[in-house]
Amino acid sequence: MGMQSQALVTSRWLGNMVKRNLVGPSLRILDTSWFLPMMNRDGKKEFAQTHIPGASHFDIDDCSDRTSQFDHTLPSEELFSxxxxxxxxxxxxxxxVYDASDFGAFSCTRVWWMFRLFGQPKVSVLNGGFRSWVKEGHPVTDQCSRPQPVKFKAKMNREWVKSFEDITENITTPQYQVVDVRPYARFLGKEAEPREGNVHVHVHVPTT
Incomplete structure (x- = not known):
């Protein structure tokens, strides 16, 4: 594993990389925009209309285990590679990685974590996302980038993933902190889930 990159980069820094035509094999940009059905937005369509020059679209629906009954189940090492x-x-x-959400970061953090999980330490989130990029006056385009395919070797850190059985056992034998990242009203059961049968938890695992 190589040296880890800083978790956040600024629009100014990335804008300078784009201006100097440094987007390429050593620097790749991914628009990871994805939205819940209730948001009435389509990440793929929005990407086709406008995005950061040189960016490709990363679809977390496509890069998942499609045989699973659950949404966004992690892909295999082979599929991710x-x-x-x-x-x-x-x-x-x-x-x-970045997204076009109103929050500045939404789906891109999931993709950042996936890269780290599969052994890629050189991954950063664009601070403020596409919203800040546009607000600061950096260039956008509707031209799709089609990079030459290359070889990527994924190696999953399985210590970062917990199963249903792990979480159940942790209730009676605490080993790690479980953090529910849903909005507070959903955490309390006072607000319906946006998709039937979906309850998500994140497990905090210390990293080095």
Whole structure:
């Protein structure tokens, strides 16, 4: 595993990289925009209309285990390797992820974590996302980038993933802190889940 990149990069820094035409095999940009059904937005369509020059679209629906009955189940090492490799990302690439949410960061943090999980330490989130990029006056385009596919070798850190059985056992034999990241009203059961049968938890696992 190579040296870890800083978790956040600024629009100014990335704008300078784009201006100097440094987006390529060593620096890849991914628009990871994805929205809940209730948001009435389509990440793929919005990407096709406008995005950061040189960016490719990362679809968390496509890069998941489609045989699972649950949404966004982690893909296998082979599927992740193939998916990101077809976006021109190698193990030597520095990957910048962002999304176009109103929050500045929404789906991109999931993709950042997936890269780290699969052994890619050189991945950063664009601070403020596409919203800040546009607000600061950086260029946008509707031209799609089609990088040359390369080889990516994924190696999952399985200590970062917990099963249903792990979580159940943790209730009686606490080993780690479980954090529910849903809005507070949903945490209290006072607000319906946006998709039937979906309850998500994140497990905090210390990293080095």
């Amino acid at each position: 193939d998916y990101v490799g077809h976006h021109g990302i190698s193990n030597d690439s520095h990957v910048i």
